[in-house]
Amino acid sequence: MEEKKKDLLRRLTIISIPFVFVAIPSIVIIVGMLSPHAAEPRDAAAAAQSPAQNHSVSMLSTMTGGQMILSCRAAFAGNWEYFHYFILDPYKPQRAYFQPPTVGGESYAILCKWGYMGNFLQDVVVFNSSAAYARRCRVEEGGCHYLFQDGHMFLVTGKQPTKAAPEQRREKALVGDLVLRECTHVLAVFPTMCRYKRHDHQYVGNIIGRWRWWFNY
Incomplete structure (x- = not known):
């Protein structure tokens, strides 16, 4: 038996x-x-600026472990709508243009779900019309540029100084840390024991799992 x-x-x-x-x-x-x-779709023409769009955000990742994805929505007046889907290959920036609503005095924010190498965050804010940096996201000010580097997220604003405008300058500010895990693997493929890497600053969003990434905005 x-x-x-x-x-x-x-x-x-x-x-x-x-x-x-x-x-x-x-x-x-x-x-x-x-x-x-x-x-x-990841169509460059779809992200081209129209005359009415006077703000921009761009993304650049220097993290070489794989593609980084940001699925973004715009939230305003108690509603939300699709904004842009960034698929970032290392060292290949992408830019999207937009025009915040100017009537009613409602705040306008762009929030993203971030994914990289099996790590996921939700509510990563890349624009907030109420924030002090919002005016620097205007195209004539240079736009807002987000840099993902060494497990951190930075906001870069302003323009490089030129002979015609030597007073211009670029500023780089730390937004926060990205969630990253270290795992041991079976047969060098299948992860078993995983732990979050140590980080010194607040995460830029809320940690979520793979299923919430796919099914919950």
């Missing part, structure tokens, strides 16, 4: 291996393909 139980357990283990290493990753990939965040 004991041998039968052991034999049954061995068979169940053998059957479960393909499910764990093939079926579950396949389900995750399919869900990702069906996600509305994954379907947004």
Whole structure:
């Protein structure tokens, strides 16, 4: 009887291996393909500035572990709408233009979900019309540039000085830290034990899991 139980357990283990290493990753990939965040086009023409759009935000990642994704929405007057979907390859900046509403005195904010190498954050603010830096996001002021570097997020504003305008300057300010994990792996592929890396500043958003990344805005 004991041998039968052991034999049954061995068979169940053998059957479960393909499910764990093939079926579950396949389900995750399919869900990702069906996600509305994954379907947004990365068309440079779509991000071109129109005459009415006098603000801009740009993103640049120097972190070489893989692509970085920011799925962003604009929140105003108790509502929200899709803003832009940034897919950042290392050292390849992307820029998006916009025009905050100017009527009603309502605040206007752009919030993003951030993803990188299996790490996810929500409510990463890249523009807030009530913030002191908001005017520096105007195109004529140089726009707001976000730099993701060495596990940190920086806001770069202003323009480089020129002969015609030597008083111009660029300023780089730390926004906060990015959540990053260190994991041990089985067969150098499948993560087992993971822990968050030490960080010295507040995270730029709220930590969320993979499923909330796909299904909750």
